[in-house]
Structures are given as structure tokens and as C-alpha cells.
Amino acid sequence: MRWALTLMVCVLPFSPVRSESLTSTEAGRFVTLALECVHREYPNKIAHVMASDADAKPPRQLTPAFYGCYDWHSSVHAHWLLARAARAFPDAPFAASARAALARSLTKQNLALEVAYLQTDGRASFERPYGLAWLLQLAAELRSWDDLQAREWTSALIPLEEEAAARVSNWLPKLAYPIRVGEHDQTAFAFGLIWDWAQTSRNAAMESLLRAKAQEFYLSDRACPLNYEPSGQDFLSPCLAEADFMRRVVESARFAQWLDAFLPQIARDGSTDWLRPAQVTDRSDPKLAHLDGLNLSRAWMLEGIARGLPAADARLRSLRGASALHREASLGAVTAEHYVGSHWLGTFALYGASNN
Template sequence: EAQRWLRFLLPLERQAVANISEWLPKLSFPIRTGEHSQTAFAFGLMLDWAEIAANEEFHSLLKARIRELYAGDVDCPLAYEPSGQDFLSPCLAEADLMRRVFTRTEFAEWLTLFFPTLSAETGSDWLAPAVVTDKTDGKLAHLDGLNTSRAWMLQGIMHGLPSGDERRAPLRVAAEAHRKAGLDAVLGDMHYMGSHWLGSFATYLETARGHSPGANP
């Protein structure tokens, strides 16, 4: 059945790659929102697909543009996050993206400049989970998704660092706190405003779909 659907979707897949390939050179700046249009999250998904599909041309184009758009970024203002209706973190999504295009050593060096306050001594208050005050509000409920996406991005950043990097410990603590908050929202008291989409985020988190592709030595 999966192969049957793959055949049906191949024309759409090819057209999407063609459209994105035409658009990428025109993009002058990243789109740094915390919602649907954010480019860092989308580029990460595209890179993972390009590796699985063995589309080297698209993969090379993506990596080149990602480096041009993001490699020079420093001191991401994580303290300004989240916005009130985010379901993605602009800062964490960018870091989770860059570990896909850098070697582990390059990524460790880049992350030092990107998150200068992150160190082995970083406490559990470095990044606190967001709290939804009204689950019936479709926009405010986005914050439940933010906790879940933060969890998988923090895990991705951790896995992108060398095994002996001391920053892995505080990243693991933050990831677990966000994982618990995110899954509690999915498995607990959830309104339709969240239930119709949060399950996809929980699945992405629990299956670690974004961790293996793009892992660099």
C-alpha cells in the first residue's frame, strides 16, 4: 500500500523539489517566525528528505543556501522567546538545522557563538517550558506544540555535538523538561484546537525522525 501511494505522490514530490529549487536562490533572508513559514524548520525537513531520497543535487543546493543564510549568525536572542503563539523556536530550529550541515567539530564551535550562555554550568532555568493558559484558543494552544518541538530540537542539538561536549548535559535536562510538558499536553486534557495536530508533533518527537539524517562525523 505504501508503494502504491508513493507512485501517486511522486509527481507532486518532483514538482515540489522543482519549485523549491527555483525559489531558494531568490531568498535573500531567512524567515525567522515561530509558525508555519519558518525556513529553518522547513529546511531541516527538506535536508532529511533529500538524504533519504538520495537527491544529491537538491541536497547540495540546500546545504549551500543554508550556510549562506545562517552560518554567520551569533548570539541568538533566546531570551526573547517565545512569542505568544509560537509552535516553533526560531533559535532552536536554526541550531537543529545547522548540526545537519556542519561536522560535529564545526557545529560545536558555531554553537559557542550562537548560544554563548550555554555551558556545562547552565542551570535548569536556561529554557523553561511554556504554559498554555487557554487550550480552547487555537493560537494560544500553539505553545503546547512549542514544548514538543523544542524537545526534539534540543535532542537534535545534543546529538549534533561531540560525545564529550559538556553542554550535552544541560541540553538533555532541558529536552526532558520540554518532552514531559509536550507529551502531558498530548496525552492529558486536550481540546480540539490542539488535538487535531499535536499528535503529529508527538510522533516526530518519539520516533526521533530528525536525528539520524544529517549526522556528520
């Protein structure tokens, strides 16, 4: 199924960025990391199915909009970072550079080649679901930006946005089981991003699909084994990501009841020792550095879970306290020291800071 998105470009309501805890200086730090990678082609890790010698091409020719930042999904969400920061701080010193980078990448020609790449035989599962979810999140960000240039980028992105949405919508009815890992293939985290896009684009069909999967996959879950987390190279929490998705689709009082059974470990006395930040032993190792991302994503997921609960819920202080500990544990690691982390951690830092 495909949806006619073109007519929506100029009629969607403006969605404000939550930036109460984010300063222009902090956002600029993350923008610098994105600018250093969005058009840096190498090193590059591509997931590229080759049918012949003709497919042996450099990344800039294969995916000319999103070839930087080490891999396709990181490039996509680095562009999201630039859009989010420039929208939140339009007068900041970095805004012009962020806009210039977006304009360089998000041309109709580049994006047409991105669509052609996805539609080539052998790429049915390319970047599914993580990269596709971030592509839709980028589309949602641009659609929420009340700006002439952003509307031009939105228009240029529509064919790729439609392709990503169609791939997700065709896949979901066939997906018989949730994917409960702590890395890219996880469904709960991707479902949350896609849900937010569906609401921004007023896509009732996608919302309906996700509601059905929430009921099928997650609604009857009980006693998530939080003590089994983290695995050694997680950057997403299977338990917290599921709860952060469910608070989007379940009414607050019902969500509170579901959470009672799903995560009974959450303290009600304001304590935080029920969930400790992950220890990162080597930030130069690309897989071990994932754990900094885990701390940052846990931080925003804990805040998201808190937002989904009633205002008087006894778990709020413990959730927010644990969120602060996780954020503090890894925010200082979001630097340019190691490219294995700098090409993506800025997005996780900005996403958390600007959504809470």
C-alpha cells in the same frame, strides 16, 4: 528544476525508526488523534485563492487527499504520523486502521488532483515552506518503508513529491533572507525536514541548495536572542530550529564551535534553568495552544542539537535535561479534548518520540 524520482522507489536503503523511547501504546494514542481527523472535513481553515465563483468548492473537492485535520499541512503530517507509526509497529492493533486511512487518501486519482490544485494560477506560494516540507517528509517516510503497499503509495505520491521539490528548488535561489518567525513560514525548520528528505531520496541537487542557504543565511550568525523567545503564539523556536538545521549540514567539531558563538546561553554544568518551558494559558484557543507545540518541538530540537555535538561535549547534559522538561510540560496535553490542538499535536509528539 525537476528530478526523475520514479526509478528510486525500490532501491533506497531502509531507514530505521528510532523508537527506543516510544511504546506501541503511546504511538496508538497519537494514531487515534490522526485517524479522528484525516477524513474529517470540518471545521476547515483553507488558504485558497479564488479566481472566480467556480473556485468555491468544499475542501474534499479542492484537495481530495489532504482535506481533513483542519488545514492542508496538518492533514499532510497526520498522514506522515500514520505511516511512521504503522512502519514502527507493524503488528500493533492500530496498524490496519492506519494503513486503511493511508490507502483511502493516497490514490493516484486523489494525488493527481492535488497536483492540479498546486499548479493552478495564484498558488505559487501555497503552503511554502511548511506544508511542502511536510509533504516531502511524508514522501521520505514512505520511501524508507520496506513494504509492498508503501511502495505503491510512494509511486502514487511521486507527481506531487516532484511538484513540491520543484517549488522549493525554484524558490530557494530567489530567497534573499531567512524567515525567522516561530510559526509556519520559518525557513530553518522547513530546511531541516527538506534536508532529511533529500538524503533519503539521494537528491544531491537539493542538498547543494540547502548547504548554500545554510552558509548564506546562518553560518555567520552569533548570539541568537533566546531570551526573546517565545513569542505569544510560537510553535517553533527560531533559535533552536536554526541550530537543529545546522547540525545536519555542518561536521560535528565545526558545529560545536559554531554553537559556542550562536547559543552561548547553553549551560555546561547540567542545569536546565537557561531555557524554561512555555506556559500555556488556554488550550482551547487555537493560537495560544501553539505553545504546547513549541514545548514539544523544542524538546526534539534540543535532542537533535545534542546529537550533533561530540560525545564529550560539556553541554550534553543540559541540552538533554532541558529537552526532558519541555517534553514533560506538554506531552500530557496531546489529547482529544480540544480539536484546535488534537488535529496537529499528535504529529509533534510522535516526531519527537520516534526521532530521538
